[in-house]
Amino acid sequence: MSVETPVAPDQLVRDKATLLGFHDVAMTFPNGTVALSGVNLTVGRGEFVSVVGPSGCGKSTLLRIASGLESASDGTLELNTDHIGYVFQDATLLPWRDVQGNVELLAELAGRGPKIRREQAAKAIKLVGLEGFEKHLPKQLSGGMRMRASLARSFTLDPEVFLFDEPFGALDEITRSRLNDELLRLFAEQHFAGLFITHSVAEAVYLSTKVVVMSGRPGKLVGTFDIPFPMPRDPDIRYSPEFAALVGEVSHALKEAHS
Amino acid sequence: MATSTIESVTAPARRTVAPKTPRRKKSAIRWVGPIAVFFVMIGLWYGLSAIYAAKDQGYFVPYPHQVLQALTDPDTFSDLMDALLHSTEVAMTGLVIAIVLGMLWAIVMSQASWLERSLFPYAVVLQCIPILALVPLIGILFGYNFQARVIVTILISLFPMVSMTLFGLQSVAKQQRELFQLQGASRLTLLRKLQFPAAMPSIFVGLRTSAGLAVVGAIVGDQFFQRGNAGLGVLIQVYASRLMGPQLYSAIIVASLLGVLVFVVFGWLGRLVVGRWYDFS
Numbered sequence: 001m002s003v004e005t006p007v008a009p010d011q012l013v014r015d016k017a018t019l020l021g022f023h024d025v026a027m028t029f030p031n032g033t034v035a036l037s038g039v040n041l042t043v044g045r046g047e048f049v050s051v052v053g054p055s056g057c058g059k060s061t062l063l064r065i066a067s068g069l070e071s072a073s074d075g076t077l078e079l080n081t082d083h084i085g086y087v088f089q090d091a092t093l094l095p096w097r098d099v100q101g102n103v104e105l106l107a108e109l110a111g112r113g114p115k116i117r118r119e120q121a122a123k124a125i126k127l128v129g130l131e132g133f134e135k136h137l138p139k140q141l142s143g144g145m146r147m148r149a150s151l152a153r154s155f156t157l158d159p160e161v162f163l164f165d166e167p168f169g170a171l172d173e174i175t176r177s178r179l180n181d182e183l184l185r186l187f188a189e190q191h192f193a194g195l196f197i198t199h200s201v202a203e204a205v206y207l208s209t210k211v212v213v214m215s216g217r218p219g220k221l222v223g224t225f226d227i228p229f230p231m232p233r234d235p236d237i238r239y240s241p242e243f244a245a246l247v248g249e250v251s252h253a254l255k256e257a258h259s
Numbered sequence: 260m261a262t263s264t265i266e267s268v269t270a271p272a273r274r275t276v277a278p279k280t281p282r283r284k285k286s287a288i289r290w291v292g293p294i295a296v297f298f299v300m301i302g303l304w305y306g307l308s309a310i311y312a313a314k315d316q317g318y319f320v321p322y323p324h325q326v327l328q329a330l331t332d333p334d335t336f337s338d339l340m341d342a343l344l345h346s347t348e349v350a351m352t353g354l355v356i357a358i359v360l361g362m363l364w365a366i367v368m369s370q371a372s373w374l375e376r377s378l379f380p381y382a383v384v385l386q387c388i389p390i391l392a393l394v395p396l397i398g399i400l401f402g403y404n405f406q407a408r409v410i411v412t413i414l415i416s417l418f419p420m421v422s423m424t425l426f427g428l429q430s431v432a433k434q435q436r437e438l439f440q441l442q443g444a445s446r447l448t449l450l451r452k453l454q455f456p457a458a459m460p461s462i463f464v465g466l467r468t469s470a471g472l473a474v475v476g477a478i479v480g481d482q483f484f485q486r487g488n489a490g491l492g493v494l495i496q497v498y499a500s501r502l503m504g505p506q507l508y509s510a511i512i513v514a515s516l517l518g519v520l521v522f523v524v525f526g527w528l529g530r531l532v533v534g535r536w537y538d539f540s
Contacts, residue, residue, distance in 0.1 A: 069437055086441055088434045096456050096536045109442035109452075137536050 058219030085159030318504035353412025361420025404487030412476030423465025427458025463529030
């Protein structure tokens with residue numbers, strides 16, 4: 001596989017149950033900024049973990065370490081798969097490629113043949129509901145559809161660990177909640193392990209099996225909430241008093257961490 | 260799936276319907292202005308010619324119809340077309356070399372910041388050298404014909420290619436670069452599949468500028484290096500020294516048309532190649 005992880009081999013600890021684990025991970029940038037300190041977090045198959053925290057608290061740094069874009073300055077990263085999907089804040093589609101070409105990109109970079117690529121792309125495009133838009137250029141798509149194409153692109157690599165860096169932050173509320181439903185459906189179908197960064201508490205509670213709260217710099221995990229709602233999740237759960245109570249609890253913890 | 264159909268019906272349909280009617284209306288208005296200005300300028304030209312004619316210096320500013328007569332005169336016309344051909348040859352040869360050199364220079368600079376720091380100052384220096392100051396030297400070193408003209412053309416048209424290609428290669432968003440990095444893409448893949456396509460719009464902007472400058476270079480080169488096949492610059496000097504007013508003006512017009520043509524063709528080429536996804540306006 002082609003995902004490179006610039007973590008020293010001795011940093012890799014093998015564990016079957018956990019797909020992705022941070023053990024006492026700290027991140028200090030060369031300029032002295034401490035972005036993360038003492039982070040312990042594991043994500044297993046069938047788990048969807050959201051990290052909530054204010055902007056600039058180092059949430060994204062977690063994903064950058066997990067994906068190998070940065071290496072932690074201290075601690076251990078445990079990674080038991082090399083099938084990693086990364087969904088950026090922007091759709092990051094190539095404007096000169098149509099939807100089909102964009103969705104094929106990662107498989108193309110992984111060196112897969114054109115026939116396999118086309119099949120995988122067709123499957124992924126169907127998965128996110130973009131059939132009929134294969135020949136459309138990114139500029140002809142709405143923000144929500146662009147994000148769908150971006151998701152489809154990641155799905156072509158059959159990720160076991162899916163990293164989401166505030167993917168729906170720039171979308172309007174209606175599109176966002178629609179894509180939340182889509183993501184839940186995909187999660188139920190595809191059995192990946194998800195690590196989702198957001199600053200919307202409601203989104204975190206709705207999507208996740210576990211929500212962790214992060215404090216400001218240096219980023220530390222200051223609270224963990226298990227979300228008890230069953231997994232093919234009923235969209236109406238968002239209007240239940242239990243849901244509201246959980247959102248309240250998480251928000252309270254978030255507020256406490258930053259006061 | 261119900262959700263996507265709602266998005267899918269509204270989004271593309273809006274695009275195809277909306278812009279048509281206003282664009283058609285605008286196009287009529289768009290042409291009226293430039294045409295009016297053209298006739299005003301011709302009018303001013305007649306006025307100016309009349310003033311000079313009154314002073315008995317008609318050959319300085321001949322009447323537009325005299326210029327038109329000279330331009331359509333078979334002998335002058337065939338001289339002009341020969342010269343046009345030779346100037347175009349010089350301009351295009353120089354331009355092609357400038358494109359290749361400029362893009363290579365920019366690609367090398369885009370590979371590492373120390374390379375950019377080492378090489379970019381010289382691109383700026385090149386831009387700052389008054390090329391006319393170099394012209395006699397070029398004549399001594401490379402002779403006074405085709406080769407020397409091409410070198411002047413290259414020197415004049417190189418900088419926009421270097422700077423616009425570099426700008427384009429560096430315009431790639433950080434996250435897009437990281438997307439490739441996550442797949443372990445090599446420098447060559449990154450260049451071929453991300454940076455180079457992303458740079459195409461600015462490369463074409465540079466190309467259009469360089470092409471215009473290449474025409475300038477060919478004509479400047481002509482005026483200094485008069486051996487070999489005469490281009491428009493040579494012809495312009497000959498007509499000027501013989502006080503052949505109408506012929507001089509028609510040569511200037513042909514040279515200007517070459518410049519305009521080159522500008523239009525390369526603009527059109529740019530829209531043809533990247534207009535599908537990039538909006539130049």
